[in-house]
Amino acid sequence: MSGRMEVDSNVGDNPSINIGEEVEEPKMGMCFSSREEVYTFYGKYAKHVGFSIAHRAQHFGDDGQLKNFAIECSRAGERKKRSEVNPLKPSLSTKIGCKARVRGSVQKDGRYKLTTVNLEHNHDLIPTDSHHFAMNKKILTPVKRRLEINDQVGIGVSSNFHSMVIEAGGYESLTFDKRDARNYIERGRRLRLGEGDAESLQSYFMRMQAHSERFFYMIDVDEEFRIRNLFWADARSRVTYEAFGDVVSFDTTYLTNKYDMPFAPFVGVNHHGQSILLGCGLLSSEDTNTFVWLFKSWLSCMSNHPPKAIITDQCRAMQSAIEIVFPQARHRWCLWHIMKKIPEKLKGYAQYEAIKLAMQNAVYDCLTRAEFESKWEEMLATFNLYDNEWLGLLYDERHRWVPVYVKDIFWAGMSITQRSESMNAFFDGYVNPKTTLKQFIEQYDNALRSKVEKEKKADFNSRHKLFDCLTIYGFEKQFQQAYTNAKFKEVQEELKRLVYCQPLFLKEEGSISTYNVQEAMVVCEKMKHVDFVVYFNSTECEVQCMCRLFEFRGIMCAHSLAVLVRRCINEVPSKYILPRWRKDVDREYACIKTTYTGFGNDFNASTYERMNKKLIAIVQLASNSKGKTKIIDLGFDEIKERVMKEESGDGSNLPCSRKSPICTSSTQGATSRKVKRPSCYQTKDY
Structure with missing residues (x-):
């Protein structure tokens, strides 16, 4: 087959390909600016030859950036064996193991280079079939308008579509089918x-x-x-x-x-x-x-x-x-959405219950990526699941949902096991x-x-009520004084686990000490001891646990706290007390009056808007200049004192009586309470 082909006139009704346009075969070494550009290029070639394509495998590095990917013929993969599905519910399948595909990798300069090109298919290629593939279907704007007008005057979908067929001169002249027309009409109704x-x-x-x-x-x-x-x-x-x-x-x-x-x-x-x-x-x-x-x-x-x-x-x-x-x-990805699909995707297997348990163990119980990959491979081998497309996709995208792959960055306490928030949760009781x-x-x-x-x-409860401390450790008192009640309770849940944690000193290399913290826990109704590796840097007073709870939720884990206790460290550095969870931070949005909240009849929203703009403009003038910032800080402090001393009516009704009248994020540093930076006592283990 030649490297360049002329497009036949009978495909000219698709706006993405013009008559006389040359279509180039994919070749190894070709470079593109994005993965989408690769897909568009390969899709144009596929349309001309007579097959459809689909994204397949992709691999991401530890930094979450795309490394390589594959786009293949949509007939790739094998259909499930009859014994693996319900034999009383046969289904259509396009899968026949076609190996035609292109693979690409992301280069250091950001280009997307084709590293593998296989143009051989194990099935017939019929160019005239291309308009039936979903990827090639498109309803042009004039046709959309005609469909909508006919629908508004009461013409049914069947008659509506049939009129288009007659006007176009036959089904083969349309770039969409009856189902596409019905879907478009239904979407159009949503707009009315x-x-x-x-x-x-x-x-x-x-x-x-x-x-x-x-x-x-x-x-x-x-x-x-x-x-x-x-x-x-x-x-x-x-x-x-x-x-x-x-x-x-x-x-x-x-x-x-x-x-x-x-x-x-x-x-x-x-x-x-x-x-x-x-x-x-x-x-x-x-x-x-x-x-x-x-x-x-x-x-x-x-x-x-x-x-x-x-x-x-x-x-x-x-x-x-x-x-x-x-x-x-x-x-x-929300793990809840994925795990709830297990019955739908795996119920047809005879060993469904055992497969479900094996998958749950691999997802929830692994502490390292290597452990997860080992258990996943063991599950596939034990139950011969290599041909299951759903599991294959999940493994390819494991960096998006498996707990051990997502715990390395901050997720603000949004649990990997709960359902992501939706309207049903947020507007519960109102909609x-x-x-x-x-x-x-x-x-x-x-x-x-x-x-x-x-x-x-x-906010009120956190300011005026405190949960009693459970321990005599000074760091619990730190968290009690700094955190909101909800977040302090999370800290206390970790403190309760200290009872089950036994830290063991392993080695010391320079300023880095390594510990093995063994925690007793119940897994599947059985007592189990799990080992966690914890590193302590005595120079920086930093502690890091392999469970990555602090990185994931912003709460110190029991394993890290156990090491601090072992080293007789009674206070934690301020880096482990996140401003995000503090109860004593003045937050600007609390001063914003809306149609659904306010600060009393005397508060004037337009006045706040006007003053807020002036304050922001002043702060922006300072830029990164330490001298200018100091001047602004002193000026704000003076303004604050004068306003608080003012006894007239205009000075007694501040929008935020508890806070400074300057409620912008840029000036929080000047108005928030100062946090004591605890010392870090370092001791040797005996």
Whole structure:
């Protein structure tokens, strides 16, 4: 086959390939700027030759960056043997073990180079079949408009599609089929909101913007300028992101049975571990382009500061959009979503219960990556699961969901075993499957008001009530004084485990001491001793445990604390008391008045907005100059004293009576209480 081919005229109806355009065969050594460009190139070749393609294996390094990948013929892989599935429920399968594929690797200069090219297929290639493949189907804009108009006047899907067939001169002249037409019409119906819905949205947005200039919203419209997607975030959500936007959970759920419209909230966690809303959207579909639009809108709203980590379910469209919009963010799949699919994916095997237990043991009980990979391989070999596509995909993407692969960075306490937050969790009690869009807008403020009130109560309790210490160790007192009650309880759970931990000194190399901490625990109703390796750096007073609890949740583990006790260290360095969990930090968003919360009738939101802009402008003038920063600090302190002494009505009604009137994140350092930096006593083991 020659290296270059002319495209036949009978494929010219696809807008992605023009008549006379040359299509080049893939060759080893070809370089591209992105994986998407490789896929587009290979897809164009596949369309001309007569097959479809799919992403397959990909490998990521320890840093989470893509190293190599493969795109293969969609007929690759073997179908399940009849004994492995329900013989009474036969199913169609395209899998016949085709080996045609391309493999690529990411070079040091960022280019994507083809390292393997196999163009040989074990099945017939018929170019005229290409328009039946899903990857090649497309409904052009004029056709979309015709389908929608016919649907609005009451023409059924069958008659609607049949008219298109006649107008095009036959089925082979269309780039879509009846199913595609039905799906598009159903998506179009979601855009035609019910009576009062559009008015409710418009009224809500206008009310929010009138209340605060910092209210943000974006509207995505189709070719006919009809609403397609929405995104909005109020002032409090935007400022809250500055404090707690390091880790974000993103999930979609359907707002109503009537509209079948995905509602997409961005959710974080605050200093109490409570869910906080960081913006939300209403979508007409759940494809990559829609998620890209939503993520870019959200990023623009948050001053182009992407999250460090994001949690989603196992959705390819979301994953692709995250790689485009948040390329540096660590992306993790929610383990709950994956493990709940075990019955669906593995129930057909005769040894299902044993397979399920083996998989759970590999996922939950392993402490190292090598241990996980060994147990996973043992599971595949024992039950002959090598041909199971689902397990193959999960293994290829293990860095996104297996606990030992995701515990190396901070996830703000979002457990790997719980379900990621969704609308059902965040708006529980205010929204149900029968809620209309108009009702949702009306309940939206009520739900957020309830969340704010719960945070205020937790703040109050943390300031005025303390849990008793369980031990005599000074570091427990440190955490009691610094952390919110919810986070201090998590510390105490680790302190309780000290009873079951026995630290053993192994060796000392320079300033690094190595310990083996043996913990007694119950696994599957049996007592078991598990060994944890802990390193202590006496020079930096740093402690690190292989369980990585501090890196993952920001809470020191029992194993690390056991080593500190062994070394007679009674206080922990300030680096182990995270500001994120502190109860004595003044946070700017608490001063933001919204339509669902406020600080009394005397508080003037527009005055706060005006003063806040002035303060931010002053802080920005300082840049990184220590001299200017010192001047501003002294000036703010003077202003604070003068305001507090003012006895007039204007001076007695501050927006934050407990806090400094200067409530910006840029000035927190000047107004927050000072934290004592404990000394680090170092002793030798005997």
